[in-house]
Amino acid sequence: MSAATQTSMTSSEEPLDLAPEALPLPPLEPAPLEPMPLEPAPLESALLEGASLARGPTQGASRAASPPAAAALREAPPARIDRDFILKNQLVERYIAGRLPLRGAQDLERFCRENPELLEEIHLAQNINAAVRLLETSGHASPWEPERKTWWERPEVPIAAAVVAVIMGCVALVSHSRMSDARHAEAALRQQLAAQPLEASTSTRPITVIPSRTGPTASLVTIGGGAVQMADLKFDVSWTPLNVFRITIDRIGQGRVGMLHNVQRDSNGNIHIELNSSALGPGDYQFTIEGLNWKGEPIPQAWATISIAH
Numbered sequence: 001m002s003a004a005t006q007t008s009m010t011s012s013e014e015p016l017d018l019a020p021e022a023l024p025l026p027p028l029e030p031a032p033l034e035p036m037p038l039e040p041a042p043l044e045s046a047l048l049e050g051a052s053l054a055r056g057p058t059q060g061a062s063r064a065a066s067p068p069a070a071a072a073l074r075e076a077p078p079a080r081i082d083r084d085f086i087l088k089n090q091l092v093e094r095y096i097a098g099r100l101p102l103r104g105a106q107d108l109e110r111f112c113r114e115n116p117e118l119l120e121e122i123h124l125a126q127n128i129n130a131a132v133r134l135l136e137t138s139g140h141a142s143p144w145e146p147e148r149k150t151w152w153e154r155p156e157v158p159i160a161a162a163v164v165a166v167i168m169g170c171v172a173l174v175s176h177s178r179m180s181d182a183r184h185a186e187a188a189l190r191q192q193l194a195a196q197p198l199e200a201s202t203s204t205r206p207i208t209v210i211p212s213r214t215g216p217t218a219s220l221v222t223i224g225g226g227a228v229q230m231a232d233l234k235f236d237v238s239w240t241p242l243n244v245f246r247i248t249i250d251r252i253g254q255g256r257v258g259m260l261h262n263v264q265r266d267s268n269g270n271i272h273i274e275l276n277s278s279a280l281g282p283g284d285y286q287f288t289i290e291g292l293n294w295k296g297e298p299i300p301q302a303w304a305t306i307s308i309a310h
Contacts, residue, residue, distance in 0.1 A: 081111055083118055092122060199278040201230040208234045208270075211289060211302035218305060219284055224277035225309035231275045233306070235289060238269025240301050242291030245271060252284040252305070262292070282310045 086092065091108050094100045100108065112119060119125070151157065207221055223231040237245065247260040257280065265271050271289070286305050290298035 081107055083115070086111065086118065087122075092119075092124065198276060199228040201228045201276055201278075203227065204230040204232055204274075206232040206234065208236065209304050209306070210236050211287070211304035213302050216286055216303045216305060219307040220304055222307040222309055223275070224282075229277045231277060233273045233275060235271040235273070235287070235302070235304060236269060237265055237271055237289060237291075237302060240291055242293065242299070242301070244292045245301070246290045246292060246298050247271070247273070248288040248290070250286045250288070251280075252286055254283070257285065277308060278310070280308050282308055 081091075086108065091100065091104070095105055095108055205223065207223070209220055211220075223229060243264055245263045245265070247263055249257040249259070251257050260273070263271055263273075284305055284307050286303065288300070289302045289304070291301045292298055
């Protein structure tokens with residue numbers, strides 16, 4: 001056997017060293033760490049939910065695309081909030097302003113129900129009273145008071161309007177009745193004036209009138225005022241040398257009533273005029289007596305005024 005063969009056999013029969021230091025170890029690979037689900041605080045999750053709703057439908061759809069994460073958040077037990085978290089994030093102020101999501105508001109209400117001393121610590125009652133006083137000073141109504149209505153929305157306004165309408169309706173009816181009566185009376189007077197009826201005289205009253213020679217005077221005599229009379233007026237003109245006269249009758253303040261031509265006086269020097277007291281309307285009438293010379297020219301002689309009453 002050759003020396004090389006013996007050498008190889010000798011080396012193969014030597015004992016092997018199996019110590020751990022002599023064996024090469026494979027490299028260690030770290031085990032993958034599974035992400036532990038974070039348990040967000042209820043207020044933070046509620047704020048996140050409100051922010052996701054405010055960002056729009058795109059981010060809401062992306063969030064809805066991961067149902068395992070949403071389910072994990074829903075299944076996670078809600079953590080309790082504490083006093084520092086409330087004061088740091090001004091949750092009470094945001095609650096009063098209405099800027100807390102529903103879940104955050106519920107958590108805050110639960111915490112304040114269990115810890116009422118927090119509201120005393122932040123002097124909530126005093127601050128609310130001060131805010132109410134400020135509202136009243138500025139002219140605004142308190143939050144618990146009903147909203148002030150304008151003057152036309154008050155209940156007494158339609159009641160007053162209805163009362164005024166009823167009163168105006170009654171006044172209108174009374175006015176219409178009076179106007180109707182006035183129209184009927186006016187129509188009757190117009191008809192009477194157009195017809196000019198004369199009432200029959202029951203007696204004759206002789207009246208001697210001494211006219212003025214200087215000008216028109218006040219009323220000398222009044223006829224009528226009771227039963228219809230036939231007034232026999234005698235104007236004394238015995239002092240004038242003229243025998244034929246023209247007599248003009250004017251209603252004072254209105255106009256001429258009539259004119260008598262070529263009236264002669266009697267042997268006693270009187271001019272006779274008989275007048276029905278219902279022939280003329282009530283008022284004052286002026287008689288102007290003018291004498292006619294041989295040429296027929298009128299010459300003023302005397303004036304007399306009489307009154308007629310009905």
